[in-house]
Amino acid sequence: MINKVVENAIVATADIPDNATLMLGGFGLCGIPENSISALLKKGVKGLTCISNNAGVDDFGIGLLLKTRQVRKMISSYVGENAEFERQLLSGELEVELIPQGTLAERIRAGGAGIPAFYTPAGVGTEVALGKETRTFDGKVYLLENWLRADFSIVKAWRGDTAGNLVYKGTARNFNPMMAAAGKITIAEVEELVPLGELDPNQIHTPGIYVQRVFKGTGYEKRIEQRTTR
Amino acid sequence: MIDKTGIAKRIAQEVRDGMYINLGIGIPTLVANYIPKNLNVVLQSENGLLGIGPFPTEEQVDPDLINAGKQTITMMPGSALFSSAESFAMIRGGHVDLTILGAMEVSEKGDIANWKVPGKMVKGMGGAMDLVASAKNIIVAMQHCSKDGASKLLTTCTLPLTGLQCVKKIVSDMAVLDVLPEGGFKLLERAPGVSVDQIKNATAGKLVVEGEIPEMKII
Numbered sequence: 001m002i003n004k005v006v007e008n009a010i011v012a013t014a015d016i017p018d019n020a021t022l023m024l025g026g027f028g029l030c031g032i033p034e035n036s037i038s039a040l041l042k043k044g045v046k047g048l049t050c051i052s053n054n055a056g057v058d059d060f061g062i063g064l065l066l067k068t069r070q071v072r073k074m075i076s077s078y079v080g081e082n083a084e085f086e087r088q089l090l091s092g093e094l095e096v097e098l099i100p101q102g103t104l105a106e107r108i109r110a111g112g113a114g115i116p117a118f119y120t121p122a123g124v125g126t127e128v129a130l131g132k133e134t135r136t137f138d139g140k141v142y143l144l145e146n147w148l149r150a151d152f153s154i155v156k157a158w159r160g161d162t163a164g165n166l167v168y169k170g171t172a173r174n175f176n177p178m179m180a181a182a183g184k185i186t187i188a189e190v191e192e193l194v195p196l197g198e199l200d201p202n203q204i205h206t207p208g209i210y211v212q213r214v215f216k217g218t219g220y221e222k223r224i225e226q227r228t229t230r
Numbered sequence: 231m232i233d234k235t236g237i238a239k240r241i242a243q244e245v246r247d248g249m250y251i252n253l254g255i256g257i258p259t260l261v262a263n264y265i266p267k268n269l270n271v272v273l274q275s276e277n278g279l280l281g282i283g284p285f286p287t288e289e290q291v292d293p294d295l296i297n298a299g300k301q302t303i304t305m306m307p308g309s310a311l312f313s314s315a316e317s318f319a320m321i322r323g324g325h326v327d328l329t330i331l332g333a334m335e336v337s338e339k340g341d342i343a344n345w346k347v348p349g350k351m352v353k354g355m356g357g358a359m360d361l362v363a364s365a366k367n368i369i370v371a372m373q374h375c376s377k378d379g380a381s382k383l384l385t386t387c388t389l390p391l392t393g394l395q396c397v398k399k400i401v402s403d404m405a406v407l408d409v410l411p412e413g414g415f416k417l418l419e420r421a422p423g424v425s426v427d428q429i430k431n432a433t434a435g436k437l438v439v440e441g442e443i444p445e446m447k448i449i
Contacts, residue, residue, distance in 0.1 A: 027277040027314070028300040030293065053314070078354035080300075089352055098352070101276065102318025102360030109315040120322065121363035125341075125394035128359065158294070170294035170311060171278045177313045205313075222293035225300035230285045 001196050004164040004214045009039035012187045012213045016040065016152055019047040019072070023108065023148075023179040024062060025155040027053050028080075028225050031172030032061050033156040035189045035217040040065060051075040051108070051148060053101060053175055055085045060223050066094065075148070077101035081225075100128060103145050105178060110147040112181025112210070117146045153183025156217070157206065160190035161197075164211030165204045173205060180210040189217040231403045232421045232448065237371050239264045239448050240401050240419075241330055244369055250274055252321065252361060254331030255299040257371040261330055272306075274326055276317050276357040281309030298357065318357065322364045329365035331358060333372045333397075335387045338435035340397040340409040342370065343389035355392060362393030374402035374432045381434035383407070383415055405429050406446060407437075414438045419446040 006012045013036055016022070026032030037056075040048075041064055048071050055074055056063035065071050066084055073095040079085050088094035099107070100122040110118055119142035123129050133144040155176040158169035166188055168176055180186050188206075193216040232240070234257050242264035245251065252274045253259050262273060262282070273282040275297045282297060283304035290304055297303045305311075320326060335343040342362055345355040362368055375381055383400070400407045406419040414436040417429060420443050430437055 028296065030277070030296050030300070076354065078356040079352050080354065080356075086352060090349065098354050100355050100359035101314065101357040102322060105314040105318050120360075122322070122360040123355075124363060126359065126391045128355075170292060171275065171296055172294040173311060174277050174314045178315050224291070224293050224296075224302060226296075226302070227291060228285045228301040228303075229291065230287055 001163040003162050004208065004211055005162050005193065006213045006215045008215055009035035009189060009217070010042070012036065012189070012215050013039045013043060016043070016045055018045055020045070020151045021049040022051065023150040023153040023183055024050055024052040025174065025176035025179050026061065027171065027174035029056060029061050029223050031156050031168065031174050031176055032056065033154045033189050034220055036154045036187060037061060037064060040070065041068065044070070046070050047072045049073040049075065051150060053077050053104065054080060055082050057082055057225065058084045060221070073097070075099060075104070077104050105175060107145055107148040108175065108178040108182045111149040112178055115147060117144050119143065120145055148182060150179070150183045151185070153179040153186040155180045155186065155188050157188055157190045159192045159194060159199060160188055160214050161194050161199050161208070162214070163196060164188060164208030164214045165199055166190065166206035166211065167199060167203060168205050177206050180206045185212045186210055187212070188214045190214060191217060191220060231424060232446070233403070234260060236421070236448050237401050237403060240406065240446050241369055241371055242266070244399070245269060245271055245328070247271070249327040250280070250325065251328045251330065252276060252326050254358070256332045258330040258332060259297070259299055274320070275303070276314070276321065278312050278314060278317050279305065279309060281306040283309070318360050321357070321360055324364055324366060326365060327367065329361045329368045330371060331361065331368070333370045333382070335382050335384055335389050336370055336372065336397050336400060336409070337384050337387045338409070338415055339413050340395045341387050342392045342397050343387040344392050346390045348390065358392050362396040365396070368397050369399045369401065370397050372400060372402050374404040381432055383433045383435050385435045404432055410438065417443050419444055421446055422448070
C-alpha cells in the first residue's frame with residue numbers, strides 16, 4: 001500500500017499557493033478541517049477561492065480566513081448567521097457565488113466523477129438560472145450545471161489509515177466524500193490515524209485513491225453553533 | 231391569530247403515517263414536536279441523516295451530530311447517515327414525501343421567495359431551491375403580513391424567487407390556505423378570533439372564499 005502520511009497540517013498545506021482554488025469540507029462547523037484552516041491562517045496564503053457549503057462563523061472555521069482577507073471568492077450555499085460574511089458580500093468586498101446546496105453537492109460529485117455537466121431542476125425560474133442553458137425533459141424544465149474541481153481539497157474524517165482510506169462520523173460526513181474526489185490534491189485530516197488493516201473494508205466511506213496526504217489532527221475544538229438540549 | 235407554536239401544531243395535522251419529511255429551519259423545525267405519536271414518520275436532515283431523534287440531553291450532546299439548522303440532535307433506532315450528494319439525490323429524486331419550509335413571500339401561483347432581500351439581507355438559499363424544485367408536497371409556514379402590515383401573500387412575488395409554482399398549502403398566523411392549480415389562494419380555515427374580512431384585507435393576491443370558513447382546531 002502507498003503511504004500517504006504526512007506529519008501535520010503545516011506540512012500538508014505547505015505548497016498551497018496564493019490564488020489557489022480550495023474545497024473545504026463541513027456543514028456549518030460540523031466536519032470542518034480545523035487543523036488545516038489554522039495552518040492556512042498561519043501561512044498567510046492569499047487570494048483564495050474557497051468552495052464550502054458555509055463560511056464558518058465570525059471567529060471560527062473559514063470565518064477566520066475571511067477576517068484576515070485571505071479569501072477572494074466564496075462558493076457556498078448558505079451565508080446564514082455569519083455577520084462578517086454577509087457584510088463583505090453586501091459591500092462587494094468579497095466575491096460570492098451562492099449555489100443551491102444540492103447543486104453544489106452534485107457539481108462537486110460530478111467534478112470527482114468525471115461528469116462535466118448535468119441537468120437539475122433546482123433554481124429554474126430564479127436568478128440562479130441566469131445565463132444557463134435549459135432543456136425540457138418529460139415536460140419539466142431543467143438547468144445545465146457544470147462540474148466543480150479544485151487545486152486542493154481539504155477534508156476532515158473521523159478515522160483514516162495510512163493509505164488514505166477514510167471513515168466519517170455522524171453528520172460530519174456531509175460534503176467531505178465528494179470533495180475528497182474532486183481535488184487534484186486531497187489533504188485529509190483525521191482524529192485517529194490507524195495502521196493498514198484496522199479499518200473494515202466494508203465500511204470505508206472514502207477509498208484511499210482519492211487522498212494524497214493524510215495526517216493526524218490535534219486539539220479539535222469541534223465548536224457547536226446551536227447547542228440545543230431537551 | 232396564532233403564534234409560531236400554533237402554526238407548527240396546525241401543520242403537524244397534515245402529517246400522515248409512513249411519510250418521509252424534510253423540515254426547514256425555524257417554525258418548520260417545531261413541527262416535529264407536535265406530530266401525533268401514533269404515526270410512524272421519518273425526518274430527513276439535508277446535511278445527511280434520515281431519522282432525526284429528539285434533542286439530546288446534556289450528556290448526549292455530540293458536535294458531530296447536528297440538523298440542518300446546526301442544532302445538536304440525536305438519532306432514532308434505524309437511522310441512516312449519508313453524504314450531502316446522497317441527501318440531495320433523495321430530495322431531487324422525489325423520495326421525500328413532504329417538505330415544510332418558511333417563506334418571506336408566496337404568490338397566488340405558488341411561487342416562493344425566502345432567501346434574499348436585495349441590498350439588505352442575504353441568507354443564501356441553502357437547500358431550499360433543490361427542495362422546492364422536486365418535492366411532491368410543499369407546505370409553507372409563514373406570517374401572513376410583515377411587521378408593518380404589508381401582505382406577504384401576493385399576486386406576484388417582489389423578492390428574488392426560490393422556486394416557481396411549487397407551494398401547495400400555506401399555514402399562516404391568520405389562516406390555512408391551498409394554492410389552487412389555476413392560481414389563487416383558497417381559504418380553508420381561519421385562526422381563532424380572525425374574521426374572513428380580516429384575512430381578505432391581509433391577502434394582496436387573489437383570495438377564493440367559498441361557503442362558511444371554519445376555525446382551525448388547535449389542541
